[in-house]
Amino acid sequence: xxxxxxxxxxxxxxxxxxxxxxxxxxxxxxxxxxxxxxxxxxxxxxxxxxxxxxxxxxxxxxxxxxxxxxxxxxxxxxxxxxxxxxxxxxxxxxxxxxxxxxxxxxxxxxxxxxxxxxxxxxxxxxxxxxxxxxxxxxxxxxxxxxxxxxxxxxxxxxxxxxxxxxxxxxxxxxxxxxxxxxxxxxxxxxxxxxxxxxxxxxxxxxxxxxxxxxxxxxxxxxxxxxxxxxxxxxxxxxxxxxxxxxxxxxxxxxxxxxxxxxxxxxxxxxxxxxxxxxxxxxxxxxxxxxxxxxxxxxxxxxxxxxxxxxxxxxxxxxxxxxxxxxxxxxxxxxxxxxxxxxxxxxxxxxxxxxxxxxx
Amino acid sequence: xxxxxxxxxxxxxxxxxxxxxxxxxxxxxxxxxxxxxxxxxxxxxxxxxxxxxxxxxxxxxxxxxxxxxxxxxxxxxxxxxxxxxxxxxxxxxxxxxxxxxxxxxxxxxxxxxxxxxxxxxxx
Numbered sequence: 001x002x003x004x005x006x007x008x009x010x011x012x013x014x015x016x017x018x019x020x021x022x023x024x025x026x027x028x029x030x031x032x033x034x035x036x037x038x039x040x041x042x043x044x045x046x047x048x049x050x051x052x053x054x055x056x057x058x059x060x061x062x063x064x065x066x067x068x069x070x071x072x073x074x075x076x077x078x079x080x081x082x083x084x085x086x087x088x089x090x091x092x093x094x095x096x097x098x099x100x101x102x103x104x105x106x107x108x109x110x111x112x113x114x115x116x117x118x119x120x121x122x123x124x125x126x127x128x129x130x131x132x133x134x135x136x137x138x139x140x141x142x143x144x145x146x147x148x149x150x151x152x153x154x155x156x157x158x159x160x161x162x163x164x165x166x167x168x169x170x171x172x173x174x175x176x177x178x179x180x181x182x183x184x185x186x187x188x189x190x191x192x193x194x195x196x197x198x199x200x201x202x203x204x205x206x207x208x209x210x211x212x213x214x215x216x217x218x219x220x221x222x223x224x225x226x227x228x229x230x231x232x233x234x235x236x237x238x239x240x241x242x243x244x245x246x247x248x249x250x251x252x253x254x255x256x257x258x259x260x261x262x263x264x265x266x267x268x269x270x271x272x273x274x275x276x277x278x279x280x281x282x283x284x285x286x287x288x289x290x291x292x293x294x295x296x297x298x299x300x301x302x303x304x305x306x307x308x309x310x311x312x313x314x315x316x317x318x319x320x321x322x323x324x325x326x327x328x329x330x331x332x333x334x335x336x337x338x339x340x341x342x343x344x345x346x347x348x349x350x351x352x353x354x355x356x357x358x359x
Numbered sequence: 360x361x362x363x364x365x366x367x368x369x370x371x372x373x374x375x376x377x378x379x380x381x382x383x384x385x386x387x388x389x390x391x392x393x394x395x396x397x398x399x400x401x402x403x404x405x406x407x408x409x410x411x412x413x414x415x416x417x418x419x420x421x422x423x424x425x426x427x428x429x430x431x432x433x434x435x436x437x438x439x440x441x442x443x444x445x446x447x448x449x450x451x452x453x454x455x456x457x458x459x460x461x462x463x464x465x466x467x468x469x470x471x472x473x474x475x476x477x478x479x480x481x482x
Contacts (some may be wrong), residue, residue: 021466042465047473113384209386294417295408306393326391
């Protein structure tokens, strides 16, 4: 009978940009069970609704995460706007799409770089992050911030994108698209990459559903849902189809995310082309009174924003269920039966965002 | 474009397991579960997503501060993360969580649960 042992993984590990702890139960080199624990960077952000009024809190919501910060601000704004019955101007909806998709591209490229680093392909890692810098430069140009943008507001957005900036973005994303193709080809066709991704960490469609997975992790297993289909912001006025995989392995997850980066480029192009002239925000007066649940598609998947308010300037409750929190069970499942040497890659493959998860 | 159908149903604590079983039988995904506290009562929300048509249904159970509530992890095993969070951070008394972390899911240095207090008056 194989010898059973428990090996701690994290919270500090070369492959982990943020801390999470896993107790790995091994039989020889095979993982048979995984027990995660979190909370090393819990900041109590949700509790701050009792300290900051609902307009100030937007800036706290944005700081839930440094990668998908625009999405968190957007989700929070949408939840408050729904409670207060605020109709956002169309131009602001398109602008939100542009920034949300820029966030998605740089998030997926960040992940691609980390993935390349995890399987020891340093040059690929450099290339992914080199392209990501170009996206961040455009985010900085249009919002003033690279990671924390603070450009969203309840009732619209705070900044516009002028004609010159729009032209520059359209030119830049054309170049980025060309460079991304080379990255995609390497990820999907290179022999040494495929040996670490093909057939590793398989999550079937049924397992992904039964474990409540979301985002590219679920879509790579063949589950067809993407919250952008709900049509929030300007997504309802743009043409796109969710990108679905079939195999549910590391390779399928790579393909799904890289294809989504191209889809985001297309959505930015559509949004900038179709964006109507007009106001970018409407004034919001009074305090929220009511409750709402809003779902949006963050780079890592479905994020749920829940707001409870009772007419006071302070909310009773704000809750964000982040995609990584929902994907923890799926991540543990992919590890069962895997070799110990594949664990770092399997952690990265769900694109974990621990800051989001712990709030 | 799908229309978001967002439904909130308030149910009694005694109906929770039966209602969750219905959701499971219908093949819905548990999207989130959370707690909030106000005026000596917990609001427990369990949200289920029907991904084919993007319908979103939330079950709401209101319980007193010291009241026990059964775990739904028998039907949705991954609910244990949500339930451990509710138990550890909010102090909700949840019975029979399948994988009970005994207040150790979050490695937090400060004492939990974060007991509710009216901090607004302090500002």
